[in-house]
Amino acid sequence: MTVTIVGSQLGDEGKGALVDLWGGGADIVVRYQGGDNAGHTVVEDGEEYALSLVPSGAVRGKVGVLGNGCVVNPRTLFDELGQLRERGLDPDVRVAERAHVILPYHRRLDGIEEEAKADSDMTVGTTGRGIGPTYEDKVGRRGIRVGDLLDPDVLRRRLEYAVPQKRALIEEVYGLEAGEECDVDALHEEYSEVGERLREEGMTVNCGDFLAERRAAGDSVMFEGAQGTLIDIDHGSYPYVTSSNPTAGGAATGSGVGPTVVGQGEVIGVVKAYLSRVGEGPLPTELTGEDEPLADDIREKGGEFGTVTGRPRRIGWLDVPMLRHAARTSGFTGVAVNHLDVLAGLDELHVGHAYELDGETTETVPTTTERWGRCEPVLREFDTWPEVDWADVAAEGYAAIPEAGRDYLEYIEAQIDTPVYAVGVGPDRSQTVVRTDPWDGQ
Structure with missing residues (x-):
């Protein structure tokens, strides 16, 4: 059984929280690309763990693997392992000998x-x-x-x-x-x-062989992507991209398993309920000018500062053409929508439903960054929802989400023809409304 976690946007979607949540059903968690530029924040029992290289599953005692598609800074690796051990954890991390x-x-x-x-x-x-x-x-x-x-x-x-x-x-x-x-x-x-x-700590492995043996023995494997679809070296907003493939295809090439191994499992796209970005590049739905105070509110409420860099993230409305592109590129079987609680209590709420480009409407991301940069968002307005006790919502389930929030989620499902498996309403694992467990039925 396999589950692959992919960022649907520009990184910072909260993938680590979902890896932590569903990692409980995995025996092994594999990072398949990227390096210590990938910030993952995991909250466990109120304790926050900020990781940039060690797979997020380490917090739950899973075997973590840095696959051959990763680039590894040994100094960061040993620093993070040491910090986790100082906090009482015993991380078991293996490193692919083919990783650079x-x-x-x-x-x-x-x-x-x-x-x-x-x-x-x-x-x-x-x-x-x-x-x-x-x-x-x-x-x-x-x-x-x-x-x-x-x-x-x-x-x-x-x-x-x-x-x-x-x-x-x-x-x-x-x-x-x-x-x-x-x-x-x-x-x-x-x-x-x-x-x-x-060598002394027995950390290096032939990644593809190691995973094949463990799968043959009945182990379940989760593949953890870093960054997001729109900064994929092939499918992102080039040149404002990372140097690897965060999309689901990278899980095969970056770990040494066949594409059918990934394709026969679940592929979960992680979506932030709005949009954020660290770094340069187009952001058609960005909140700027007179909307900057709204962006500041969302940034502060959502903690939108880079895990690795500490830089404030740019903020925008949810960009649906981006989600359509991501769903097609990775073949999502389900999505998890995070930070729904951050949008509570707003005076207004929009999404970028489509783009206007050179007098025409398009519902997907243009192939060149220059054309994407000329896109103007076609906004669709939604009813807002009030602040509620989100801990109660997480405990009671999907029906406890305010109706306007559910309408928002169901709009996303319809636009990408993919069911919402989970909804994040807070940073802790317990603050996630789970509708479908991706391990069930495999």
């Missing part, structure tokens, strides 16, 4: 390149954590993989090939001075020790 390693020169180059783009329209607004440069090295066949850290001789050869290129890029292209991030001996010493620690 984020090295200090990747982080340095990420910052340099983003600064170089600052005065152009190519600024992406990255987290500066070296994600893009690491994926560039992966595709350029000059990357260093987790398996390379286990063999000091191989690691040195890889470093001696890659580092001079990075030094030349920093010094000769950007005219800056390379530092310790380009010291082969220092890097070899640190990352050989990383490899030794990974």
Whole structure:
């Protein structure tokens, strides 16, 4: 049995909470792409856990796997594991030997390149954590993989090939001075020790083989996507995208299982009841100008500040063309709608039902970012609903959601022809109204 969790929008949809909620039915939780640029906040019994790399299932005592589609910063990995252990948890995390390693020169180059783009329209607004440069090295066949850290001789050869290129890029292209991030001996010493620690703790696996064996033994697997559909490298608002595939297809390539394994299970799209975005790029339903006070209210109430960066997120009305695009791209079997409670008590409520582009109406996202940026939202107004005791709503179930809120949810279902499996009405796992358990019936 498998369940795949995918962000339907621009990241920050609350995927970690759903992984935590339904992770109880999984034996293994697999991150299949991204790195420590992916903020996941999980609340357990009032305790908040902010994770950027360790799979969210670690909070529930599940085996966590960082798949071959991930890029791994060992410093972040060990820091997060240490923090979880200090709080009384015993996380069991495995790392794919085919996953690529984020090295200090990747982080340095990420910052340099983003600064170089600052005065152009190519600024992406990255987290500066070296994600893009690491994926560039992966595709350029000059990357260093987790398996390379286990063999000091191989690691040195890889470093001696890659580092001079990075030094030349920093010094000769950007005219800056390379530092310790380009010291082969220092890097070899640190990352050989990383490899030794990974070996001693039995953390590395052949990911596809490991998952096949565990599935054959009857284990259930949850695939946890990071970021969201509209920042997918292929299906997002290029170039304002991440460097990997958060969409459901990435679960297969990023973990070593076949596409039929993912496709025969449930694929759940996670939707925020409004829209938020960190970084650059189009946002047709963005609340700006005279609507900025409304955006501020939603931002404060929803805690809309990046888990990784702390940056305030841009706020907009729910963008339905975006959801149609996401549902088609990943083949959702169900959706979970989070933050419905944040919209309670508003004086007005709209959604972006469609776009106007060059005098025509379109109901999906244009293929180019330039055309998407010219889109004007076709808004549809909804009745608002009052503040209620959301803890009571979570305890009583779907029928306790105010009628106007249910109308809003049922509109979403109709527009993407996908049932709502769950509704988040607060940050804690217990504050989720569950209509369908994706593990049932598999």
